[in-house]
Amino acid sequence: MQGVLAADHHDDYVRAPDLDAAIATLAAGPCRILAGGTDVFPSLQDRPLVGRVLDISGIADLRQITQSDDHWSIGAAVNWRDVIRAALPASFDGLKAAAREVGSWQIQNRATLVGNICNASPAADGVPALLTMDAAVQLQSCRGSRVMPLASFITGNRKTKRAEDEMVTAILVPKTATAGQGYFYKLGARRYLVISIGMVAMRLLCGKQRTISEIAIAVGACSEVATRLHDLEQHLCGQPLAGAADMVSASHFAGLSPIDDVRAPASYRMDAVEESVRRLLVQAGSDIGHEK
C-alpha cells in the first residue's frame, strides 16, 4: 500500500499522500483518523498512539480554502491559523474570532476545523459560527461521497453520522448564507488555553433604516450539540437593530439544555449566553452605527 511507513503486528500508520490513498486505507478497515492531533493525543492520556492510524495532515489538496460559484469549501487539513489568515467575506469574522480564541497559537497552528467538528465536543468553538452560515459537511468513502448539513452531522456529545469507512473532506458554506457580518463571543474561566463555558455566534445583515433583514444566532456548550436559536431569529428579523437587545428574553433560550460540570453550573450558562446574545446585538448596533 502506498504511504505505509512502518508496520508491526498491531500498529499500522499510514501517512496518506492524497485523498485516494486515504479513502483506500479507510476501505481496508477502520482506522483512527489523525489530523492536527490536538484531540487525538490528549485523549490517549499519555499512552502511545497505537492501532491503525490514518494521517491526513499531509494531503496538500485538503489544506485549502476554495470557492466555487455557490459555496466556500474549507478542506479537512485547514487549521485555525489558516482561517485567520485567509481572505474571507465578513460573515466569516465570527469564525475567525473563534479561531483566535482556540487554545493558544501552538494549538491553532495544528488543530483543524474539520477535526473540531468530527471530535463533536459540545464546547467545540467552531460549530456555532459554522451553523450561522448553514455549513454542510462533505463526506467521502470508497462507496462515494455525500453532503449533509452540519446541524444533522453532529448527533450528540462526541457522536457524528460519519460511517467507519468515511472521512470528512471539507466543510461547505453556501454563498446564500454568507451575507452580512459575523460575530462571536466566548465565555471562558481564564484568558488563554480555555474550553468554553458557553459561546455565541451571530451573523447579521441589516437593511434600510438599520432593520434586521437576516439574522442567524447559534449557541454552543449549552446543549449536547450547538444549536441555532430559530425562535429568537424569527422574533428579531425585520425589527430595528437599535432595540433588538431589549427584545431578547429568557424564553428564547428555552430549547437549550445546559449541564452542570466542572466549568460552570447550568444556570450560569443560561444566564450568560442570554447576556452574551444581547451584547453581540449591542455591539453590532454600535459597529453599524459607526459605519453610517
Add this chain to the structure above:
Amino acid sequence: MAGISFLLNGKSVTSMARPTTRVSDVLRGDFGLKGTKVGCNAGDCGACTILLDDEPVCSCLVALGQIDGQSVTSVEGLHQSGVIERLQQSFLAHGAAQCGICTPGMLVSAAHLLASTPQPNRAEVEDALGGVLCRCTGYSKIIDAVMQAHSHLPQPMKPGAGNNVGSSIQHLDGVAKVQAGLAYGADKVPANALLLRVIRSPHHYADFEIGDKSAFLAAHPGIVAVFDATDVPGRNCFGVIPLFADQPVFAETTALYRGDAVAAIVGEADVINRFDEAQFPINWQPHETILTPQAALHPDARQMHKGRDGNILVKGFVARGDADAALARAAHRVTIHSSTPFIEHAYIEPEAGYAVREGDRLMIYGCTQAAQMDRDSLAEIMAMDVDAIRVMPSAVGGGFGSKLDISFQPFVALAAWRLNRPVAICYTRGESMRSSTKRHPSDIRLEVGCDADGRISGFVFDGVFNTGAYASWGPTVANRVPVHASGPYVTPDYRASSVAVHTNAPPAGAFRGFGVPQSAVAQECAYDLLAEKLDMDRLAFRRMNALQNNMPTVTGQSFATGVGIAECLAALQAEWNAANARADKFNKDAKNSGSMLRKGIGIASCWYGCGNTSLPNPSTMRMGVTADGACVLHQGAMDIGQGANTVISQIAADALGVPVHSLSLIDGDTDLTPDCGKTSASRQTFVSGKAALLAGRALREVILRHGNVSDDASLMIDAAEIRLVDNVTGGTANIDLSSLPVNAHGYVFMAEETYDPPTTPLDENGQGAPYAVYGYGAQMIELTVDIGLGQVRLEKMTTAHDVGRAINPLLVEGQIEGGAAQGIGLALMEDYLPGRTENLHDYLIPTIGDVPRFEHIIVEVTDAEGPYGAKGLGEHVLIPTAPAIVNAIRQATGVLITHLPATADKIRAALHQQAQELKS
C-alpha cells in the same frame, strides 16, 4: 524500513522511531535534545513548544510521521533566529526564569514573535506566550523580558566584596536555565535503565487483592519484575513528620485514595509505555467513599487509621485573654463562613528520576525539595544505613511544598536494588496530580468584634481542614493556623481552634503558607465588614489595629524589633488613596453610561513565622578554600527556583568578604553537603542564610588569624594566594595556599556552622514563642468586575512586603509576583476535584493573560535575628492575594464571595440574589 527524515535545527536527520511517536519524545529520546520539556503531554502547558516549519506547535501533539520532510527548530537550535542571545540576556536581567522548566517553551514562542515583531507591545507578547504556562514567576518578568529584548540592557551586576547583600545580581544558575542546559528529573536517564510504572488505585477507597504475579510476568515478556508491599525490605511507611508517618510505599490491602500506589511493574521502556493497566492482575472491592470532613466525622464513618478516632489526625488550639467576654462587649460583630477547595501545586515538572545500585550503596537522582529527608526515609524503607544512600537532587521544575514529600524515590530505589540495574520513572501529569499532595481544603467559621473606636475586641476562629488520606504535613497546618489566624493585628482576646480530618482524598500537605492563606480569607474579609460597620476607611482600620514592636502576639510573644506591618500598610497609603479615587470616578462614569463594568479596590495583610513551629530546624553550612584558591560553599538548601543558591551565596560572600561571583557552589548532593533541612516554611533565607553568615564569618576569622591581621582587614583570594590588607595598621600578609595542609574535605581553610532559630514550645493554650522571626506584608489589588457576566479582570497589584533586608531585590520581586499569581489562582479559578480535574485542561491555573501589572514597595524593617536583618518571604507573598481580591470584588459589586474560587458563576449568582433582596 526507511525511517522519517526531517530537518532538525538546520541539519538533515532521520529517526527510526515508530511514526506515531510524539515528536517531543523523539527529540528527547533519539536526539538527546532535553531542552524540549514535557509537562503534560496534552497541549496544556506549552513546555514542549518547538517551531515546525517556523510556526510554534506543541511537540507532544505531533506524531513523528507528520513531520516527514519538514523543518523542526527546538530551543537548542534557536541561535539561527538571531534574537535568542538578546532574549536570553533579557530573561537573565529580568529574572524571568525561576525554576526554568517553562523557559524553553517561553523562549521558543518569544523568539518566533520577535522574528516578525521586534518591538512587541504587551498584548502581542501575551498572545504569543499565552500557550505556555509558568507556575513560578507570575509572568510579569517574562513579559518585560520579551518586550525589552530589543533595548539596551544594563550590564549584569558584579558587586565587589562587602556589596553583595542588597544587589540585584542575576540568578547564579540562570545562564544554564536560559540556555536550556539544566538537567531536571527526567533529563538524565542512564541509557541502560529500565522503566518503572506504578500501579495506582482507580478508586477513592477500596480493598484489593493482587493476583498471580509469576503468571503475569510469564504472560508479559519485556516486563521483568512486579513489586508490591511484600517486597519492601524495611518499613513500608513514610511521612515527613516522623511521629505521624503513616503512608505506605505500597498499600497492603486497602487503598485509601485514588492514586494510592499498590504495585509497580518494571521493564523495557517501550513495553512499559504500551502496557495496558487493565491487564494487571488485581481485584478491587470499593467502599463507600468519604471525601469531605463532614462525612469523615460522621459517627458511622469507617475509621481510616488505627489510633485516629473519628478520623481526626490532629487538633490545634491557641487562646489568649477572654474572647467570649470581649465579643460580648464589642460594639460591632461580624461572622464569616469561608471555604477553599483542594489546590494543586501544578509545578510544570512532573516527578521524575532514577536510582542506581552501586555495590552496597544506592544512589537516587531526581527532583526533590528535601534531599536529606529523602535519604533518611529511604534508609528506613530499604532497611539500609543512612550512609549507604546518596540522594543527588536534579534541578527542580517547581515544588512549592509538594516535593518535600517522598514520591517516586522508594519505587526506583527498591527496583534498582533488587534488579541491580538503573531504574527510571517519569510521572505522567495525571499521575502527578492524582498522587501528589495538595493544599488543604478549609472550612472556616470566624466571629470577630471591635469596640466603638474600631479596636479588635474578641476573635473566635474555628477551622476544619481536609487532610486527605495520609498525614503528610497535616499536623503543621493544624498547628500553624491557630497561631496565624489573627493576622498581624493586635488581638488580645483570642481563641482559635483547628482540626485536620482524614478523608479518601489525596494527602493534603505543604503548599506555600501551610493553611494560613486559607484562614486569611476569613480574617481579612471580616475586617472589611467591620470597617464598613464603623464607617471607617478599610486601610485606616487595619493601620489602627496593626501589631507593633513590644506588643504581644496571640501566642504572647513580643518582639523588640522587626514588626513591620505598620510600615507596610503606611507604604500603601498613597496608592490606596489614588486607586480609590480612580474607582469612584470609574464607577460613577460607568453607571451614567450604562456600562456593566465596576471597579473595586481591595487590600489585605499577612504575617508568617519563618521556620518550623516551635521545633528545632537547624541548617548547617560548610565553606572552604582549596589549595589552588577556589572558595567553595556547600549549600544544601535546595534551590527550587526561588533563588536560594543566589541569596545564600550573597550572604556568605559578604560574611567572608569576597565578591559573590568568586564563590563556587556545591549544592544538594547528600554526600557532599551538610544538612540544610528542607526548603519550606520560608526558612532558607532566614535559617540557612544565617548559617551561611556564620560559616562565612568563621572562615574569615580562621584566615585572618592565620595571617595575623585585625578584624578590619580586606581579603583577596588570587590563584593559590590569599592577600590580606589590615585596614587599621596598613600591614599586609600573603598566605601561600599551596603550602598549607589539606584537610579531609580537601580544604586548606574550612569552617562549618549551624544555626537553629531560638523558639520555645507552645503550652496547652498555644502560648509561647513559636518562631524567632515573622515576616509581614500587605497587598492591594485594583480590578474590574463585569456585573453582567460575573467575570473579573485584574488590573494592578501594589505590594508592600517587609523582608527585613532585601538580600536581592530582583529576586524578592520575583517571589512576590510568583506567589501572587498562585494567590490569584486560589481566589479566582483553582479547584482540584479528585477524579474530575486531574489534568491541566480542567484544572485551571492563571495564564499570562490573567495576571495584573505589578508595582512593588520593598519595606525593610530589619530584624535583629535574621542574616543582615533578613526575614523569610517565600510563603508570605500569597497569603494576602486572595483576600485582597475577594475584598475588591465586594467593593466593586457589593457581593462577598467567601467560598472560593470566586468564579464568574458564583459572582453572578450572588449578584442575582442581591437584586432579589433589594426588590423584596
